[in-house]
Amino acid sequence: MQATATETTPDQIAPDFCAGMQHFGEPWPGFDAHTAAPAVGADTGRIADVNADAAYQTLLMADALRYVTLQVCGSKGSGHPGGFASSAEAYAALVMLGHTNIVTEVGHHAPGFYSAMFLDTSLEEMGIRTMTDMMARFREKHGLLGHLSGAIPGLLAPAGPLGQGQHFAMAGALLHPDKLFPVTIGDGGMGEPYVLNAMMHFHTAYPQVTNFLPTLIWNGYSQEHHSMVSRLTNEEMIAYWRGHGFAEVVLVDAKDFDDSGQETAYVDSSRFSQGQRLAFAQAVLAGVERAAASAFSGKLTAFILKQLKGTGVHTLGAKSHNLYPADTLDAPHIIEGLQRRALPPAAWALVRENFVRAGGGPAVKTAVTEFVLDMAPLGAFPCQEFTPGDKAVPATALGALAAWVGQRDPRFVVTNADGNEASAMKNINDALKIRHPTPDPLYNQEPTGQVYEPLNEDACAGLAAGLSLFGSRALWLSYESFAINGWPIVQTVTQAMAELRRKTPSFVCMFTAGALEQGRNGWTHQRPEIENYFAAQMRNGNLFMLFPPDANSIQAAYEYATNSFNKGMVIIASKSPLPVYLSLAQAHDAVAKGAATLYETKAGKIDKKGGKGKKDKKGGKGTVVFAVTGDMVYLPVFEAKDQLEAEGWAVRIVAVVNPRRLYRPTDVAWETVSEPDNAFMDDDHFNALFDGDVLLAVSGGPSAALEPVLLRTRAAQRDTFAWKRGETTASPAEIMDFNGITAERMVARVKALGS
Numbered sequence: 001m002q003a004t005a006t007e008t009t010p011d012q013i014a015p016d017f018c019a020g021m022q023h024f025g026e027p028w029p030g031f032d033a034h035t036a037a038p039a040v041g042a043d044t045g046r047i048a049d050v051n052a053d054a055a056y057q058t059l060l061m062a063d064a065l066r067y068v069t070l071q072v073c074g075s076k077g078s079g080h081p082g083g084f085a086s087s088a089e090a091y092a093a094l095v096m097l098g099h100t101n102i103v104t105e106v107g108h109h110a111p112g113f114y115s116a117m118f119l120d121t122s123l124e125e126m127g128i129r130t131m132t133d134m135m136a137r138f139r140e141k142h143g144l145l146g147h148l149s150g151a152i153p154g155l156l157a158p159a160g161p162l163g164q165g166q167h168f169a170m171a172g173a174l175l176h177p178d179k180l181f182p183v184t185i186g187d188g189g190m191g192e193p194y195v196l197n198a199m200m201h202f203h204t205a206y207p208q209v210t211n212f213l214p215t216l217i218w219n220g221y222s223q224e225h226h227s228m229v230s231r232l233t234n235e236e237m238i239a240y241w242r243g244h245g246f247a248e249v250v251l252v253d254a255k256d257f258d259d260s261g262q263e264t265a266y267v268d269s270s271r272f273s274q275g276q277r278l279a280f281a282q283a284v285l286a287g288v289e290r291a292a293a294s295a296f297s298g299k300l301t302a303f304i305l306k307q308l309k310g311t312g313v314h315t316l317g318a319k320s321h322n323l324y325p326a327d328t329l330d331a332p333h334i335i336e337g338l339q340r341r342a343l344p345p346a347a348w349a350l351v352r353e354n355f356v357r358a359g360g361g362p363a364v365k366t367a368v369t370e371f372v373l374d375m376a377p378l379g380a381f382p383c384q385e386f387t388p389g390d391k392a393v394p395a396t397a398l399g400a401l402a403a404w405v406g407q408r409d410p411r412f413v414v415t416n417a418d419g420n421e422a423s424a425m426k427n428i429n430d431a432l433k434i435r436h437p438t439p440d441p442l443y444n445q446e447p448t449g450q451v452y453e454p455l456n457e458d459a460c461a462g463l464a465a466g467l468s469l470f471g472s473r474a475l476w477l478s479y480e481s482f483a484i485n486g487w488p489i490v491q492t493v494t495q496a497m498a499e500l501r502r503k504t505p506s507f508v509c510m511f512t513a514g515a516l517e518q519g520r521n522g523w524t525h526q527r528p529e530i531e532n533y534f535a536a537q538m539r540n541g542n543l544f545m546l547f548p549p550d551a552n553s554i555q556a557a558y559e560y561a562t563n564s565f566n567k568g569m570v571i572i573a574s575k576s577p578l579p580v581y582l583s584l585a586q587a588h589d590a591v592a593k594g595a596a597t598l599y600e601t602k603a604g605k606i607d608k609k610g611g612k613g614k615k616d617k618k619g620g621k622g623t624v625v626f627a628v629t630g631d632m633v634y635l636p637v638f639e640a641k642d643q644l645e646a647e648g649w650a651v652r653i654v655a656v657v658n659p660r661r662l663y664r665p666t667d668v669a670w671e672t673v674s675e676p677d678n679a680f681m682d683d684d685h686f687n688a689l690f691d692g693d694v695l696l697a698v699s700g701g702p703s704a705a706l707e708p709v710l711l712r713t714r715a716a717q718r719d720t721f722a723w724k725r726g727e728t729t730a731s732p733a734e735i736m737d738f739n740g741i742t743a744e745r746m747v748a749r750v751k752a753l754g755s
Helices: 052-074 088-096 107-119 122-126 131-137 165-175 187-191 195-205 234-242 274-296 332-341 345-360 394-408 426-432 457-469 480-485 487-499 530-540 551-562 584-593 634-646 683-690 704-712 732-738 743-754
Strands: 181-186 212-218 248-253 301-306 413-416 474-479 507-512 543-546 568-572 595-600 622-629 649-656 694-699 717-721
Touching: 052 088, 052 107, 052 131, 052 274, 052 332, 052 345, 088 107, 088 181, 088 212, 088 274, 088 301, 088 345, 107 122, 107 131, 107 181, 107 345, 165 181, 165 195, 165 212, 165 457, 181 187, 187 195, 187 212, 195 457, 212 234, 212 274, 234 248, 234 301, 248 274, 274 301, 394 426, 394 507, 394 551, 413 457, 457 474, 457 480, 457 487, 457 507, 474 480, 480 487, 480 507, 480 530, 487 507, 487 530, 487 568, 507 551, 530 543, 530 568, 530 704, 543 551, 551 568, 551 584, 584 595, 595 634, 622 634, 622 683, 622 704, 622 743, 634 649, 634 732, 634 743, 649 683, 649 704, 683 704, 694 704, 694 743, 704 717, 717 743
Parallel strands: 181 212, 212 301, 248 301, 413 474, 474 507, 507 568, 543 568, 622 649, 622 694, 694 717
Antiparallel strands: 595 649
């Protein structure tokens, strides 16, 4: 079925939002009969029945989405129309059935999702009222970015890297059991790890939560070539999903409706006759209705739409994926594609009315992420006061507080792939229980537990990040060495939180078993380089790294992180018994201000006769400042302190607890983010902590987290001691020695710098 482009006439005045549309079409055959009234009920927010009128209007909506998607991409000669084009009937069917809390795994479907938000009026929230407005703001600063952002009115979650969208759908389903959370997935992304695996893990732990609906857009192509699953038969694809625990798999194949003689397995439904296009649309509508009902009935369900990539736009296959500078609105192939999808003015008015009614109103007024989710109040944290000078395990101290949060907040979830018990946090499992279908008190397993422990960092980080973004508290715990396997979605969510128009709990994670504790395991467990990744993100404006030096400080850090909003909070600590340096009050102050002095040579302690060139009233040879991130690494620092004092140096050991606070305001994009934080340490306080004759920046990991100290210090002589590489060793002392982080080397370096 093909529309003929035409100009509007006085009796066919286009709605105001159509201003800027370049082509309009003639009414389809049967238009008056099937469009006498909007199929979506004003009161119900969905169609009453999967009948001929509903199918006709679903197809109108699908082509409207295709048209807007192609024109907005063509306006910039940029963007990705082809993948979404093959999903249009499925997206339209979901909307017509009232399911508008839709997320996607495919960032390249962004222009299609923006088209939906334009048609349902959600984009008016950001001043986009007409097609002209939309073209002007597409892929521009403060507009519609090239890949999805949850900050766009009506859209629930970001989409950039593949393999993430299912986490948002599962988090939404867990928090809102009365709503369906469809997630569109591209077959090009099926090669990404963990997509189906993550859903299988989730279903094992939460078998009653089935109100999310993965919707596979099986179009045969990825970005630049055939998809890796393009050769599967329908039966093999269904078996693939069933093998991952899906009890119901509904597949609608456009090939079954083809009357145009297309020979390939993947066909372009826009080439069918009108009757077969409508039959296909009705089958999709019926299939989505069946799949949604199955999902709500307690069955893990998937819907699969199989049709050729690029259906109904300017070209087909992988060639439809992306527009290039030559693909402009005056290019013949773009014009022809738009003309084929052009609708008459009355159709645009009807499509908008159905969109506005669906799901109870525009997505900007109804999507679950447009509202702040009520949270259980916590009150004052019951921190345990450890006595300075004693030893305590930081991870265990945090575990006690996490357990308390979970007891106060039933929605709170702790995720950990490698196991809490292995990280000295069994107290979390004792209190909250591991969520597992097999009850076993020996292993703290219960079907209703609040601890999610699949052996998959992506699944752990994904659920925790999704819950945080959707408005609930969560905590991801991991070995630092494995965190990189889950960090991509945390980066995505933290960036999204920086843009949100609402408050949401910060994403909180704690990484234990740092490199210095993992000697026997060897370099596979010694990958603190990820800290450089975190450190680079601190400049974003809403990412905080926290390095509590002891068990009191980790409690202060966790309380600080949990009570914050719209931020990424990374706590790095050990699971070994370590000295306590700060009181609880001092710890809270250090976290809030950024740093604290753990030790300073007392006046009169240094024998001034021992050194020549008296530079400091406290030390005959001057003052050495250690700026330190970590906890276990303080052991050689304090050893070095003893040796330096014996040789006539005054020493100050400063814990860099919250390095984001130590940047200068101009170093960080703090003013660009939601819930901005501009509490930076002023020069007077900074200099009081870090002024000295020699400054050594010391880290048990890499040095990037100490950048703000090195940027601001006035010490003329400075150096760093930091992680280099991993090795198998018998003790933390041996791995520190391998990396040159020893008292002897620090003392030698001070002597060289101070001579």
